Amino acid sequence: MEVNQITFNGSIPRAYEEYLGRFLFEPFALDLVQRIGNDKVEHALELACGTGRVTRHLHAHAVVLAATDINADMLTIARKKILADNILWDVIDMVDTGYRDDFFDLVICQFGLMLVPDKEKALEEIMRVLKKDGRVLFNVWGDSKDNDVWAIGMKVIGSFIGENPILQNTGPFSMKDKNETLQLLQRAGFRDIRVDSVKKTGMIESATVAAKGFIEGLPIAKVLMQRDPSLIYKIEEALTTELTEQLGDKPVSSPLRAWVFEALK
Numbered sequence: 001m002e003v004n005q006i007t008f009n010g011s012i013p014r015a016y017e018e019y020l021g022r023f024l025f026e027p028f029a030l031d032l033v034q035r036i037g038n039d040k041v042e043h044a045l046e047l048a049c050g051t052g053r054v055t056r057h058l059h060a061h062a063v064v065l066a067a068t069d070i071n072a073d074m075l076t077i078a079r080k081k082i083l084a085d086n087i088l089w090d091v092i093d094m095v096d097t098g099y100r101d102d103f104f105d106l107v108i109c110q111f112g113l114m115l116v117p118d119k120e121k122a123l124e125e126i127m128r129v130l131k132k133d134g135r136v137l138f139n140v141w142g143d144s145k146d147n148d149v150w151a152i153g154m155k156v157i158g159s160f161i162g163e164n165p166i167l168q169n170t171g172p173f174s175m176k177d178k179n180e181t182l183q184l185l186q187r188a189g190f191r192d193i194r195v196d197s198v199k200k201t202g203m204i205e206s207a208t209v210a211a212k213g214f215i216e217g218l219p220i221a222k223v224l225m226q227r228d229p230s231l232i233y234k235i236e237e238a239l240t241t242e243l244t245e246q247l248g249d250k251p252v253s254s255p256l257r258a259w260v261f262e263a264l265k
Helices: 012-034 055-061 072-081 119-129 148-161 178-188 207-216 220-227 230-247
Strands: 041-047 062-069 087-091 104-110 130-141 191-204 252-264
Touching (some): 012 055, 012 104, 012 130, 012 207, 012 220, 012 252, 062 072, 072 087, 119 130, 148 220, 148 230, 148 252, 178 252, 207 220, 220 230
Parallel strands (some): 041 104, 062 087, 104 130
Antiparallel strands (some): 130 252, 191 252
């Protein structure tokens, strides 16, 4: 694993699933899986499956599903929530999966590729393990300005620490430029490439819960713990106030936008 790989471990996966799963990720998980269609694929590979937001819908579309993530603690949460006998769980790095050539009919990934330091190598690896005419299907976040809760969260964090580690090169918005991603897919050798802009609305019961998830359910929590643990609660309080003012409270509603890419080998 590369030193600048973003990791989700310790207490983060639980908070990620409990607070952010239904708010930020479930709407896009449903969109991604419905694109597969009604026919089952024989072998499917899910990369960066996290706590299983896509997995819980995806396994019904495959005879055998390999659900994988680089973070073992994320898989621990997923395995407890999803009981299906056609899922094989595996801790892998998507740039070097260890799977054999030309094996999978479908490779799918939700909000994972943008966190990989070497995105080109990851796409080359996906190309390698796909069968001829196999399909890759993945989504990444669009611009932060089109995802209000992210934009607000980053602004509040920056006001406390003077910089924003969420905006690092391997962060959530590192693939916001659809043309750059299209070029990556083309260089990796994919064909029949399609990209869609998908807009959703994320809803969560309160600004307090949203703020807790945004700070404690993302790797920013580790940065804050190292600097000053008291920052976590100070930032959560400030973020709760800002979310309430801009997005309302009980519930909080935020516009969200992602890019969805599909391509064939």
